[in-house]
Amino acid sequence: MVKLNELTQQEIENVIQVYGIHANYVDQYGKTYKIYSDHGIFALKKILPANGMDFIRHVQFLYQRGYNRIIPIYPAPDGRYGVLYKGYLFYLMPWLPNEEKEDRSEKHQKMFRELARLHSLSVKEIAVSTERRQEHYDETIDEWDRQRDFLEEFIERCEQQWYMSPFELLFCTFYKEITQALAFSKRQLEEWLEESKEVEKVRTVVAHGKISIEHFLYDERGRGYFANFEKAKIAAPFHDILPFLARTLHTYPKRFDDCVDWIKTYMSYFPLRAEEKHLFFSYLAHPGPIIKVVEDYMGNQEKRNEIKYVKRLQEKYWLLKNTEYVVMNFVEQNNQQTN
Known part of the structure; x- marks a missing residue:
């Protein structure tokens, strides 16, 4: 058998x-x-x-x-x-038949409408002290300042070389945009702390844990259902969106207008509060993946594969630029709504 x-x-x-x-x-x-x-x-x-x-x-x-x-x-x-x-x-x-009668973008739109409804029906407010928010801010800023210092030290090391390696040369090319993204994340986190000073409670929802169209299936009537709830947890509303964007944007450079529309659909059915938006923008824009590649490169000097690391750095730079496009669209929309 x-x-x-x-x-x-x-x-x-x-x-x-x-x-x-x-x-x-x-x-x-x-x-x-x-x-x-x-x-x-x-x-x-x-x-x-x-x-x-x-x-x-x-x-x-x-x-x-x-x-x-x-x-x-x-x-x-x-x-x-x-x-x-x-x-x-x-x-x-x-077993659902999952027969799709529309294109990929329309299925995403339906999925995010359902996600917004899921979050709306499961939302719950919990009290969070000002001290706890300050503690989270301090811990996060300390870590991001450490990353900034590391990047500064590494570029100084690169510039002192007579002949830079391909990785070092590529990093120097990307350095300004990486640090700009890090500074943007820090500013958004500062605005989150300021906006949340008068907020006594935060919203939590039941987050699916790993949304994707592979986990959104159709029945015989064409109604969409979520599957694979094993990673579900109580979390902030954008907990589902951030991992989805990280996976979706991890590709070659392109204009992700469809992706922007999907998230806007979600927010039209489940609007984020002002402080939630700042925290969302902060986490989304943070260039953690590309910083991790540089840290790995520095930590593996004896077993370093230059071609492999150059490829990884280039891929994470594409992710950084794709993310930047999406973030700037969200920020522009948010500024238009608040002005």
């Missing part, structure tokens, strides 16, 4: 028998098994048990708040929402 992701079909049978179904045929898609049975087609997903309780609790909370655009999890007859087997927790869902 063929192994499917470390489980045989018989072992899968041992899991799904709890639900009273029998598998006629099984396909594997990553960590998900597509199960064909006399009762229909199901998706069986496996996760680590440590993530199981939080995941199920967040999904149940969203259902209680009236949010039902989550692929439903079938409970077993004994009420369990997961089956523990061979060190993993398995849960059962319907």
